[in-house]
């Protein structure tokens with residue numbers, strides 16, 4: 066059976082995050098032909114173009130490579146002040162840079 070390889074990003078870092086719970090529920094509800102790996106991003110530094118000029122930080126490069134190999138990305142996030150949580154936005158900013 067073909068496996069659809071999905072990776073997940075949760076916008077909340079809280080251990081008791083409702084969004085993280087929803088992501089885990091999605092995993093339980095998936096058909097056997099799908100998998101979902103929740104990617105951790107707690108260690109991603111604040112975006113800095115000067116750091117980028119010397120290359121992606123290893124934690125960002127690893128995230129980027131894992132996402133590149135995936136068939137899809139599921140983002141589950143709370144709303145913070147009518148927007149995306151800053152931490153998640155920071156991760157997306159990093160992921161939007163670099164080669165390829």
Ligand SMILES: Cc1cc2nc3c(=O)[nH]c(=O)nc-3n(C[C@H](O)[C@H](O)[C@H](O)COP(=O)(O)O)c2cc1C
Nearest residue numbers: 077078079081082083084085143144145146147148
């Ligand atoms: C800094 C901050 C800003 C928030 N802003 C909003 C908001 O704009 N709209 C909203 O509906 N809830 C807002 N909330 C409530 C969160 O979305 C809610 O607590 C959510 O459950 C947090 O997600 P989590 O349970 O996955 O950690 C805010 C919470 C925080 C901490």
